[in-house]
Amino acid sequence: MTAKRLRVFALLAISMVFLLAWAFPIIWSVLNSLKTDSDVLAYPPKLVFAPTLDAYRDVLFGSGSILPNLLSSAIISVGTTIVTMLMAVPAAYALARLRFRGKKFAGFYVLATQMLPPVGIIIPYFLVLRNIGWIDTYQGIILIYLSFSLPFAIWLLVSYFEDIPFEMEEAAYLDGASRLKTLWRIIIPQVRGGIAVTVVFVFLNAWNEFLFAVVLSGNTVRPVTVAMFNFVSVEQTLWAKLAAVSVLAMLPVVVLGVVAQKHIVKGLTVGAVKGGGRR
Amino acid sequence: MATTAVTSAGIASEAPRSDFGRVLAQRERRFAAALLAPAFLALMATTTFPLLFLVYTSTFRMDLAMPFTNGFVGFENYQVLLSDERFWTSLLVSLVYTGSTVALQVVIGLALALLVMDMKRGQGWFRVIAILPVVLSPAVVGMIWRTFMLAPEFGIVDFLAINAGLGSKNWLGDPTLAMVSVIAIHTWQWTPFAFMVLLASLASLPEDIYEAARLDRASAWQRFRRITLPLLRPAIVMVIIMRTMVALTAFAAIFTVTAGGPGTATEILNLYAYRKSFTELSIGYGSALAVALLIVTIVISGILFAMRRAK
Numbered sequence: 001m002t003a004k005r006l007r008v009f010a011l012l013a014i015s016m017v018f019l020l021a022w023a024f025p026i027i028w029s030v031l032n033s034l035k036t037d038s039d040v041l042a043y044p045p046k047l048v049f050a051p052t053l054d055a056y057r058d059v060l061f062g063s064g065s066i067l068p069n070l071l072s073s074a075i076i077s078v079g080t081t082i083v084t085m086l087m088a089v090p091a092a093y094a095l096a097r098l099r100f101r102g103k104k105f106a107g108f109y110v111l112a113t114q115m116l117p118p119v120g121i122i123i124p125y126f127l128v129l130r131n132i133g134w135i136d137t138y139q140g141i142i143l144i145y146l147s148f149s150l151p152f153a154i155w156l157l158v159s160y161f162e163d164i165p166f167e168m169e170e171a172a173y174l175d176g177a178s179r180l181k182t183l184w185r186i187i188i189p190q191v192r193g194g195i196a197v198t199v200v201f202v203f204l205n206a207w208n209e210f211l212f213a214v215v216l217s218g219n220t221v222r223p224v225t226v227a228m229f230n231f232v233s234v235e236q237t238l239w240a241k242l243a244a245v246s247v248l249a250m251l252p253v254v255v256l257g258v259v260a261q262k263h264i265v266k267g268l269t270v271g272a273v274k275g276g277g278r279r
Numbered sequence: 280m281a282t283t284a285v286t287s288a289g290i291a292s293e294a295p296r297s298d299f300g301r302v303l304a305q306r307e308r309r310f311a312a313a314l315l316a317p318a319f320l321a322l323m324a325t326t327t328f329p330l331l332f333l334v335y336t337s338t339f340r341m342d343l344a345m346p347f348t349n350g351f352v353g354f355e356n357y358q359v360l361l362s363d364e365r366f367w368t369s370l371l372v373s374l375v376y377t378g379s380t381v382a383l384q385v386v387i388g389l390a391l392a393l394l395v396m397d398m399k400r401g402q403g404w405f406r407v408i409a410i411l412p413v414v415l416s417p418a419v420v421g422m423i424w425r426t427f428m429l430a431p432e433f434g435i436v437d438f439l440a441i442n443a444g445l446g447s448k449n450w451l452g453d454p455t456l457a458m459v460s461v462i463a464i465h466t467w468q469w470t471p472f473a474f475m476v477l478l479a480s481l482a483s484l485p486e487d488i489y490e491a492a493r494l495d496r497a498s499a500w501q502r503f504r505r506i507t508l509p510l511l512r513p514a515i516v517m518v519i520i521m522r523t524m525v526a527l528t529a530f531a532a533i534f535t536v537t538a539g540g541p542g543t544a545t546e547i548l549n550l551y552a553y554r555k556s557f558t559e560l561s562i563g564y565g566s567a568l569a570v571a572l573l574i575v576t577i578v579i580s581g582i583l584f585a586m587r588r589a590k
Contacts, residue, residue, distance in 0.1 A: 011394060015401070018391060019408050022471060026411055028435060029423050043433050091318035098311040099304065106315065113326040117528040117576055119549045120569040123336065123556050124329035147325035150318055179310045208416035210531035215557060225418040225531075232426065242426060249419050257414030264410055265479045268472055269517065 026250065033243035040239040055240035059231075059248070066245055069227035073207055073249075075138055076223055080145040080206040081199055084153050087146075089195065092157030093183060097169070107158075114151040118211050121147065126215055136218030144212050149202045156201065156267060160194025161187070197263040200256050207253055224249045330573075337566035344560045356567035366568065368543060369551040370575065375458070376533075376547050377526040380465045384522055385515060387466070388473025393503070395474075396481045405478075409471035417468065421535030424464045425451065429536075451537055454544035461533050461545050465526065473518045480514035481507070513587075520583045527576055548572050 032040050034051040059066050094100070095107055125144050126135070134140030164187065172182040188195075210225045217226055228249065231242040257264065340352045360366050395405050412420065428436050429450040441447050450460050484507070492502050530549050533539065539546035539554060546554070552572055556565025 011398075015391075015394060015398070015405070019404060021467070022408050022412055024435070025420075025423050025428055025467070026415075028427050032427055040427075041433050043438075045433055045435060045438055087318040087321055090314035094311040094314040098307050098314075100308040100311040103311075106319070109319075110322065113322050115524060115576065115580065116326055116330065117549065117569075117572050119528065119530060119552050120333060120573045121326065121329040122553070123562060123566050123569060124332040126557075127336065127562070128329075128332070143321075144325060146321050147329075150322055150325075154318060179306070204414060208414075208418070210416060210418035210534070211553075214534075225416050228419070228422055229535075232422070237426065239426065242422070246419050246423055250415055253414045253416070254411060257410045258407060261407065261410055264413070265475050268413070269476055269521065 026254075029243050029246050029250070033240060033247045035240055035243075037239050040243070055244035056248075059241045059244045064230060066224060066227055066230075066248070069222050069224045070248060072217075072221050072227075073223040073225070076141055076145070076213075076221070077203045077206040079138060079142045080149055081202045083142060084146060084149040084202050085195070085199060088150055088153035088157055088198070089188070090183075092154045093161055093187060095154065096158045096161035097166075097187075110151045110154050113147070114155075116147070118148070122211060122215050125212070129216060135216055136220050138221055141213065141216050141221060144216060145206050145209065148209075149205060152205065153198050153202050156198045157191070157194060159266070160191045160197075163194075164190045197260060197267060200260045200263075201267045204253050204256055333566050333569055336563060337570050339563045339566075341563035341566075342561050349563075352563070356564050359564065360567050360571060365543060365546075365551060366548075366571070369546050369548045370571075372458070372543075372545065373527065373547040373549070373575070376462060376465070376529070376545075377523055379462050380469070380526050381519055381522045383462070383466045384470045384473040385518060387470050388518070389477050389511075389515070391470075391474050392477040392481055393507075395478060406475070409475050411471075412468045413471050413475075415468065417529070417532040418535050420468050421464065421532040424460070424467075425536045429460060452541055454541055457537050457541060457545050461536055464532055464536060465529060468532065469522060469525070473522065476518055477511065477514055480511060484510050516583075516587045520580070520587065523579060523583060524576070527572075527579065548575065 031047075033055050034053070035046070035049055036052060036054065039046050039049045061067075091110075095103065095110075129135050129140045129144075134143075168186055168190065169182055172186045173179075177185070207223075208225065209223075213223050213226050217223065224245065228242070228245050231238045231245060260267070337356055338351060338353055339349065340355070341349050391405075395402055426434070428434050431437050431447050431449065432441070434450070437447055437450065448456055451457050488506055489502060492506055497505070528549060529547065530553070533545055533547060533550060534553075537545045539550040543551075548568070549572060552565050552568035555561050555568055559565075
């Protein structure tokens with residue numbers, strides 16, 4: 001009995017260590033964002049301190065406010081999500097339900113585009129966008145974000161479309177409904193849940209993107225992932241403010257992630273699960 | 280999994296025999312083309328075209344700092360690349376980074392999934408906490424680790440190292456430690472992914488095989504080795520493939536933490552291509568490096584998919 005209790009205790013200890021390891025850097029950033037700079041820099045690190053919202057007040061409303069950057073991130077993410085969904089829903093429906101020549105190839109093409117390394121295509125993006133004057137514009141960044149959001153959204157949606165029974169469409173056709181009407185009235189309402197999950201993931205990926213943003217953004221369009229660098233310069237690091245900005249950048253994705261918790265494994269493995277046999 | 284698509288297509292296809300059937304099939308094709316067109320045009324414009332353009336630029340000298348030297352050079356960039364020591368070093372760094380992070384993620388993720396699977400209570404905590412690192416931007420993760428975790432003395436990792444009697448270390452300034460740090464950060468962020476996927480597939484394994492094994496008095500190790508591991512193999516291989524592709528193209532987490540430094544100690548091939556193009560403004564040679572990265576990615580994914588098909 002004691003051996004078993006010891007085992008249970010050991011397992012509990014190991015799991016606590018891992019839970020703490022994953023949660024701690026995030027908790028620590030939140031704590032640091034509520035400190036003054038000197039409290040952040042204190043040695044040994046302070047767990048108990050007088051909390052203050054000064055850092056948040058400064059980064060939001062002080063000089064060099066990051067409000068425009070949060071707005072930039074929001075516009076880019078919402079814009080990318082809307083454009084992506086408008087294109088991905090019809091495409092996914094066609095790939096999942098319709099018969100046409102080259103369907104297999106079309107599915108493979110979508111998967112293959114997902115494997116392109118971003119560093120590989122950032123150079124052409126930069127050259128072309130610079131030529132047409134789209135550097136530092138929302139339309140430029142949103143267009144480029146389609147390169148990773150579209151394949152992902154199409155494949156995730158295909159998996160939801162494939163779950164709907166065919167009888168529903170057939171019944172609608174027999175009633176004389178057109179294809180478009182059937183898609184809009186019968187099919188789309190069936191995959192509402194799948195569309196919501198896809199929206200969450202597309203938004204999340206767009207919000208988190210960094211490489212394209214760092215090359216293609218400028219003074220007008222600068223998402224928070226890039227603007228964060230303003231707080232760590234060679235001369236000095238603004239510790240508490242950096243913590244506050246990090247927390248603000250994490251907040252939306254953490255909330256969305258926890259809300260979409262049940263669907264996260266499916267969202268993370270899309271493509272590999274569905275298209276596994278085809279690749 | 281391809282079978283689902285095949286069967287669903289099969290249900291829909293009562294092969295069109297009559298004229299009426301042919302008209303319907305033709306309408307279906309047109310409808311499909313109309314639905315696919317916007318997405319495929321966008322994908323071609325944002326992936327296929329840039330890829331071709333990249334190969335094209337890689338045959339030019341294109342120096343934004345010295346535009347007067349620009350011009351077509353054929354395969355010169357590739358010749359330079361083959362004898363470029365920094366290229367080979369960055370390739371090696373890429374392989375070490377990818378290999379070690381993927382191995383750590385799978386081993387830790389699997390061990391933890393097995394552990395949590397046996398827990399009667401508290402699984403929910405793991406499911407929620409594991410999501411946190413995964414949904415974060417690698418850029419933010421890198422920034423947090425670089426400052427609040429790894430800064431000398433008041434950074435928590437250094438604080439723990441001092442208290443463990445190791446003394447304060449220059450976690451990001453020392454070449455070896457910097458590499459260890461970026462590997463640890465990547466592993467921290469993505470092990471929950473392996474953990475969640477493997478936990479999900481563990482939960483879907485049939486219970487009765489284990490009952491039978493228990494009746495046959497198979498030891499815990501035998502059950503793991505003979506039952507769990509073979510059944511989990513597809514999931515493990517999938518995790519390896521997905522994580523390898525991501526690790527090979529990782530950028531933000533290293534860029535924000537070390538920017539490839541000190542020197543070129545953590546400069547993976549990605550970062551080298553980026554630095555060459557956008558810091559040293561040598562776009563033509565940067566393109567050749569990016570093409571090399573693409574080839575490396577294709578070769579490695581080819582190997583992995585062959586591994587997946589092999590029994």
